[in-house]
Amino acid sequence: MKSLLDLVTLPHLVVAHRGASGIAPENTLTAIGLALEAGALMVEIDVQITTDDQVVVFHDPSLERTSNGHGEICRSSYEELKKLDAGAWFAERFRGEKIPLLADVFQLIRGKACINVEIKSPAPGEDWQKRIRLITAATTSAAMMPFTLFSSFHHDSLRYLNSLQLGFHTAALLPSGDQRLPSLVLQDTGCQAFVCSLRELTPELGADIAAHDIFTGVYTINTTQDAELALLRHARGLVTDFPERILAYLAAREK
Ligand code: G3P
Numbered sequence: 001m002k003s004l005l006d007l008v009t010l011p012h013l014v015v016a017h018r019g020a021s022g023i024a025p026e027n028t029l030t031a032i033g034l035a036l037e038a039g040a041l042m043v044e045i046d047v048q049i050t051t052d053d054q055v056v057v058f059h060d061p062s063l064e065r066t067s068n069g070h071g072e073i074c075r076s077s078y079e080e081l082k083k084l085d086a087g088a089w090f091a092e093r094f095r096g097e098k099i100p101l102l103a104d105v106f107q108l109i110r111g112k113a114c115i116n117v118e119i120k121s122p123a124p125g126e127d128w129q130k131r132i133r134l135i136t137a138a139t140t141s142a143a144m145m146p147f148t149l150f151s152s153f154h155h156d157s158l159r160y161l162n163s164l165q166l167g168f169h170t171a172a173l174l175p176s177g178d179q180r181l182p183s184l185v186l187q188d189t190g191c192q193a194f195v196c197s198l199r200e201l202t203p204e205l206g207a208d209i210a211a212h213d214i215f216t217g218v219y220t221i222n223t224t225q226d227a228e229l230a231l232l233r234h235a236r237g238l239v240t241d242f243p244e245r246i247l248a249y250l251a252a253r254e255k
């Protein structure tokens with residue numbers, strides 16, 4: 001199994017965004033399983049913490065969009081979340097899909113792919129340092145450290161995580177409106193990789209990425225035209241909702 005250190009030497013890396021979220025409900029075991037079947041070597045997921053300090057895989061701070069629950073996820077216990085359906089909102093055939101624990105995802109992915117765990121920006125007044133300690137502890141106790149990349153738009157979270165010196169690799173997501181070049185963002189955060197949207201990946205950023213040989217991921221690349229543009233601008237990680245499509249495009253391009 002390739003570790004993160006192997007993956008960053010590849011010319012391109014397809015990262016399945018919230019699993020194969022274009023064809024299955026995001027951040028569920030089914031979406032992640034489909035990404036693995038497609039051959040994605042990295043899966044991106046988002047995590048949240050429950051009232052009983054469990055690390056669960058879920059994008060939004062509130063339950064409504066991607067489950068049949070209501071209210072904020074940080075005010076729910078894992079026992080309550082277990083009763084919810086996280087699949088039917090996407091399509092009826094996914095009814096019965098659950099909100100997974102980070103540990104469930106590690107179990108599914110272990111030996112097959114690396115994982116990009118996105119750490120969300122804090123809610124006002126939240127003890128976000130505790131949240132980071134819970135997430136890193138769950139990762140370390142699953143022995144997933146060599147296979148896990150942490151990313152965040154919240155650079156204080158990344159600086160804190162890096163200061164813990166647990167040996168994790170980290171990627172800085174470019175916050176909206178941040179005009180700095182990737183090399184400066186990495187200098188400021190101490191991260192090893194950089195991630196931005198395709199819209200933000202201007203020729204100027206591409207030149208900086210090439211000049212400093214920065215491993216850069218770009219989201220969300222769902223068409224072959226967007227993949228071509230991302231590669232032209234020196235991105236190597238293509239974050240996509242359709243890993244099968246982008247993998248097929250890269251395979252055909254290499255022929
Ligand atoms: O890593 C790219 C992407 O996941 C960042 O935004 O909202 O999809 O989690 P979001």
Ligand code: MG
Pocket residue numbers: 044045046118
């Ligand atoms: Mg994310």
